Amino acid sequence: MTAYLIRRTLQSIATLFIVSLATFGLLHLMPNGVVRGMLGQRATPQQIAYVTHKLGLDKHIWDQYWIWIKNLLHGDLGTSYIRNQSVDNLVKETLGQSAYLVGLALLLTIVLAVPIGVLQATRRNTVTDYTITTLSFIGYAVPVFFIGVILRDIFQVKLHWIPTANQIDSFSSAFGQPEQMVLPVGTLVIGLVAGYSRYMRSAMLDELTQDYVRTAIAKGATKRRVLYRHVLRNALIPMATLVGLSLPGLVGGALLVEQIFNIQGIGLLTINAAQQNDFVVVLGTTMLTALVTVLGSLVADISYAALDPRVRLT
Amino acid sequence: MALLEVQNLHTQIKLKRSVVQAVDGISFSVEAGETIGIVGESGCGKTMTAMSIMRLLPNGGSSPEGSIFLDGRDLLQLDEEEMAGVRGNEIGMIFQDPMTSLNPTMTIGRQISESVRIHRGTGKKEAHERAVEVLQLVGMPSPMQRAQDYPHQLSGGMRQRAMIAIALANEPKLLIADEPTTALDVTVQKQILELIDSLRERLGMAVILVTHDLGVIAGRADRVNVMYAGRIVETTQTERLYANPRHPYTEALFDSLPERGAESGTRLYSIPGLPPDLTDPPKVCRFSPRCRYAQDDCRAQDPPYRVDEVGHEFACFHPVGAAERSGEDLKVTLSEATSRQELPAGEIGDVLLEVSDLVKDYPITKGLLRRQIGTVSAVAGVSFTIRRGETVGLVGESGCGKTTVAKLIVGLEDTTSGAMKLSGADLAALKARDRRKRSKDVQLMFQDSYAAMDPRMRVRTVVREPLDIQKVGDKAAREARIRELFDQVGLPASALERYPHEFSGGQRQRVGFARALAPAPKLIVADEPVSALDVSIQSQVLNLMKDLQTELGLSYLFISHDLSVVRYLSDRIGVMYLGKLVEIGPAEAVYSRPIHHYTRGLLDTIPVADPEVEKAKASAGVAGELPSAIDPPSGCRFRTRCPAAQELCAQVEPPLAPFGSDGHEAACHFPIWK
Numbered sequence: 001m002t003a004y005l006i007r008r009t010l011q012s013i014a015t016l017f018i019v020s021l022a023t024f025g026l027l028h029l030m031p032n033g034v035v036r037g038m039l040g041q042r043a044t045p046q047q048i049a050y051v052t053h054k055l056g057l058d059k060h061i062w063d064q065y066w067i068w069i070k071n072l073l074h075g076d077l078g079t080s081y082i083r084n085q086s087v088d089n090l091v092k093e094t095l096g097q098s099a100y101l102v103g104l105a106l107l108l109t110i111v112l113a114v115p116i117g118v119l120q121a122t123r124r125n126t127v128t129d130y131t132i133t134t135l136s137f138i139g140y141a142v143p144v145f146f147i148g149v150i151l152r153d154i155f156q157v158k159l160h161w162i163p164t165a166n167q168i169d170s171f172s173s174a175f176g177q178p179e180q181m182v183l184p185v186g187t188l189v190i191g192l193v194a195g196y197s198r199y200m201r202s203a204m205l206d207e208l209t210q211d212y213v214r215t216a217i218a219k220g221a222t223k224r225r226v227l228y229r230h231v232l233r234n235a236l237i238p239m240a241t242l243v244g245l246s247l248p249g250l251v252g253g254a255l256l257v258e259q260i261f262n263i264q265g266i267g268l269l270t271i272n273a274a275q276q277n278d279f280v281v282v283l284g285t286t287m288l289t290a291l292v293t294v295l296g297s298l299v300a301d302i303s304y305a306a307l308d309p310r311v312r313l314t
Numbered sequence: 315m316a317l318l319e320v321q322n323l324h325t326q327i328k329l330k331r332s333v334v335q336a337v338d339g340i341s342f343s344v345e346a347g348e349t350i351g352i353v354g355e356s357g358c359g360k361t362m363t364a365m366s367i368m369r370l371l372p373n374g375g376s377s378p379e380g381s382i383f384l385d386g387r388d389l390l391q392l393d394e395e396e397m398a399g400v401r402g403n404e405i406g407m408i409f410q411d412p413m414t415s416l417n418p419t420m421t422i423g424r425q426i427s428e429s430v431r432i433h434r435g436t437g438k439k440e441a442h443e444r445a446v447e448v449l450q451l452v453g454m455p456s457p458m459q460r461a462q463d464y465p466h467q468l469s470g471g472m473r474q475r476a477m478i479a480i481a482l483a484n485e486p487k488l489l490i491a492d493e494p495t496t497a498l499d500v501t502v503q504k505q506i507l508e509l510i511d512s513l514r515e516r517l518g519m520a521v522i523l524v525t526h527d528l529g530v531i532a533g534r535a536d537r538v539n540v541m542y543a544g545r546i547v548e549t550t551q552t553e554r555l556y557a558n559p560r561h562p563y564t565e566a567l568f569d570s571l572p573e574r575g576a577e578s579g580t581r582l583y584s585i586p587g588l589p590p591d592l593t594d595p596p597k598v599c600r601f602s603p604r605c606r607y608a609q610d611d612c613r614a615q616d617p618p619y620r621v622d623e624v625g626h627e628f629a630c631f632h633p634v635g636a637a638e639r640s641g642e643d644l645k646v647t648l649s650e651a652t653s654r655q656e657l658p659a660g661e662i663g664d665v666l667l668e669v670s671d672l673v674k675d676y677p678i679t680k681g682l683l684r685r686q687i688g689t690v691s692a693v694a695g696v697s698f699t700i701r702r703g704e705t706v707g708l709v710g711e712s713g714c715g716k717t718t719v720a721k722l723i724v725g726l727e728d729t730t731s732g733a734m735k736l737s738g739a740d741l742a743a744l745k746a747r748d749r750r751k752r753s754k755d756v757q758l759m760f761q762d763s764y765a766a767m768d769p770r771m772r773v774r775t776v777v778r779e780p781l782d783i784q785k786v787g788d789k790a791a792r793e794a795r796i797r798e799l800f801d802q803v804g805l806p807a808s809a810l811e812r813y814p815h816e817f818s819g820g821q822r823q824r825v826g827f828a829r830a831l832a833p834a835p836k837l838i839v840a841d842e843p844v845s846a847l848d849v850s851i852q853s854q855v856l857n858l859m860k861d862l863q864t865e866l867g868l869s870y871l872f873i874s875h876d877l878s879v880v881r882y883l884s885d886r887i888g889v890m891y892l893g894k895l896v897e898i899g900p901a902e903a904v905y906s907r908p909i910h911h912y913t914r915g916l917l918d919t920i921p922v923a924d925p926e927v928e929k930a931k932a933s934a935g936v937a938g939e940l941p942s943a944i945d946p947p948s949g950c951r952f953r954t955r956c957p958a959a960q961e962l963c964a965q966v967e968p969p970l971a972p973f974g975s976d977g978h979e980a981a982c983h984f985p986i987w988k
Binding site: 003006007210211212214215216217218219220221222223225229230233234237307308309310314 | 368370394395398399400401402403406407409411414415416417418419420425428429432433464466477480481679680681682
């Protein structure tokens with residue numbers, strides 16, 4: 001197990017390194033370079049030269065990368081070109097509310113999707129099953145931003161059930177105004193539950209056909225007991241993996257939701273920075289997303305081994 | 315009244331568009347303390363009968379009709395809750411595959427104690443104590459520790475013991491064992507069957523033993539029900555059934571057994587055709603289309619049950635066997651059926667394949683740098699030869715390395731060391747590219763042809779693929795070759811357009827055979843080619859293999875756990891144990907005069923379809939289970955299970971040495987004979 005963890009950590013570091021290289025390279029491929037993007041088409045060559053020099057962008061790309069990496073290892077993600085603020089600070093200001101949004105959505109999704117999946121599997125091919133299936137296909141097919149906009153227009157703009165209050169710009173404002181989080185979390189949950197419940201349904205159906213279920217019934221176990229003591233646990237094993245692996249996708253979904261509901265989270269930060277060619281910020285948030293992805297898959301593997309005695313991590 | 319009375323049981327299975335009459339009006343009874351055998355081929359309804367008694371029918375299967383009285387109570391009239399009180403309490407059941415039948419994420423201790431808690435309402439601690447007690451009862455070594463284990467940590471035999479412990483935790487009056495040993499090795503099979511038998515005596519319970527294997531049932535059952543197409547076609551005492559079968563189907567089953575053919579040196583009988591479609595069973599004798607004695611009345615109406623003077627029941631107008639056959643019936647018999655053919659005897663030529671000192675080790679790694687900490691010694695210095703036109707059989711328990719030998723010869727695995735000379739060229743030393751070219755000379759036949767074919771390919775493409783790969787001839791030539799192959803394996807050319815799932819098991823094995831034959835190989839390595847088939851279909855494939863060997867001068871390396879099948883087909887038999895070849899020699903010599911104690915034990919464990927032989931068996935077969943190949947025993951690897959082992963066996967590894975002049979060799983310090 002220890003050897004496994006060490007090996008996986010080394011692999012993760014390698015992955016992050018490659019991600020940093022790729023992101024760095026891609027951002028430098030931007031037409032006309034970063035500075036023209038920042039200053040606009042009317043900037044004079046002198047202005048461009050000046051800013052380029054000031055930001056250290058006239059150095060060789062490898063030198064730039066080296067400096068960036070060196071700072072990163074010291075916990076310094078650099079300074080935003082536009083906002084005159086360190087990226088560390090920007091991340092600190094935005095991470096809390098984003099994590100809250102994603103975490104809450106994930107928790108609610110699991111709480112909802114597992115029972116729905118179980119219900120569908122036990123009522124397979126009944127009206128209940130078909131109805132939920134239809135609803136989940138709709139929920140799955142409709143893009144997140146569309147759901148978000150619809151929910152906002154109905155509940156905030158038309159019905160005024162939820163006041164269009166201040167923007168959420170900190171963790172405490174997110175935590176302190178639960179009514180403001182209902183729609184953004186709800187938007188994420190709709191899409192997620194649709195997918196997760198399908199997954200849970202098929203995991204349950206898979207397990208229900210296994211021979212050990214027959215053994216349990218032959219023991220005299222009631223339907224309830226078979227379902228909850230035997231089938232459910234085994235069906236939850238693949239779900240644990242799913243949660244870990246869907247983390248990066250969740251971050252992507254959160255990005256859109258933050259924009260719709262004006263949550264000053266890390267997603268919105270990234271979008272704005274990208275539009276403004278503030279590439280140090282984009283680099284920082286990309287690395288953060290990559291870290292979450294790598295950790296997510298590690299957690300998925302470890303929880304898989306923890307839940308299934310047959311799996312040994314080597 | 316008997317303990318269990320099944321009366322006029324009908325079980326239907328509803329499918330999407332049709333209804334299958336899986337069990338169609340059967341009646342039988344089981345007395346307390348008695349063992350009843352239910353025997354028949356797949357799809358005959360034997361498992362459905364067992365499931366009906368437990369009311370464990372698959373979803374969508376409508377509830378069985380008729381009545382099933384257990385101690386006077388009709389199980390079919392109980393509600394679901396009452397039935398749950400019967401299952402695992404009054405009737406225990408064990409299933410075929412103990413691996414999949416146990417919950418993989420629950421310790422076996424908990425799986426047993428669950429059964430106790432459900433029915434006895436005892437607390438956790440008490441139930442656990444009972445679980446350990448039952449594990450002890452079923453002969454589980456160190457039961458306290460094993461109770462903490464998960465199913466995957468146990469061997470197959472131990473898993474089946476755990477299964478039995480679950481079924482017997484509440485001391486039921488009736489145990490239903492559905493193919494309880496089909497997934498196990500013969501040596502373990504014997505242990506498990508003996509365990510069930512001794513537990514039956516100790517607990518005074520009745521047993522229903524459901525199996526396809528006439529040998530398994532011979533020494534165990536008091537009475538046997540033979541099932542065919544959803545009906546019981548014959549029922550009587552075991553001894554009487556085996557000595558004098560009255561129904562032609564039962565007789566045909568016996569005639570299909572490879573041991574019968576091996577003894578008399580004749581072709582195996584195989585039952586033509588397939589069982590009827592049970593969605594709309596014909597209103598005539600259901601066996602008549604496949605029966606060698608069928609006459610007009612058989613095809614006109616359903617034969618009723620008849621009882622002869624000794625209480626032997628059967629449903630047939632023209633019974634076979636001793637008692638009451640009229641002269642007219644006999645004529646038919648003699649002209650059509652008893653014309654047993656002699657086996658074709660092909661010529662055996664010079665050496666085709668010479669395997670010498672073949673070794674295959676798999677590394678075991680551990681730690682951060684995946685350091686090698688040991689090896690699994692799968693094949694440890696095996697040498698033998700196969701001549702042109704010869705069949706060499708390889709037998710042994712699972713894990714003995716026989717399949718690894720097959721993989722090495724075919725080239726699916728690389729050898730660790732050793733040589734495999736095929737017509738002079740060492741296959742092990744060839745480069746990958748040259749090896750691929752030579753692969754047309756050695757082809758593989760699989761156990762599960764369905765799994766070994768692309769389900770989305772028509773069988774024409776399946777069979778043509780090796781020709782395409784080896785670039786044999788042009789398009790027309792390949793097409794002609796495919797037709798020739800299909801003709802050889804006895805399939806119509808119209809079958810070329812079909813997909814693998816559209817064939818029956820036996821036909822699919824023929825397609826697999828055709829594919830192996832396609833590049834005109836010299837040697838076919840057949841790994842358990844008939845193990846998944848019913849006995850009547852098995853004989854068809856075995857006969858075909860034998861015919862084509864003579865016709866094409868093929869050599870076979872025939873691998874099987876089933877000694878009687880190997881004996882029927884092989885000229886010579888090699889016995890493997892834990893990576894070593896411990897004995898090899900002419901088939902009859904190995905079979906009738908084994909030298910190695912392992913061979914002797916293995917022969918004793920094979921269930922023979924003869925109750926007298928089975929009951930007279932005194933030998934314990936092979937005790938214990940196969941040790942791990944990671945750190946095999948020193949000296950003779952068999953010494954840990956050998957009745958004749960002495961100190962020398964642990965110190966010096968016995969070499970393979972000749973005994974007699976017929977090429978019979980064995981590796982043993984203290985052979986059975988010299």
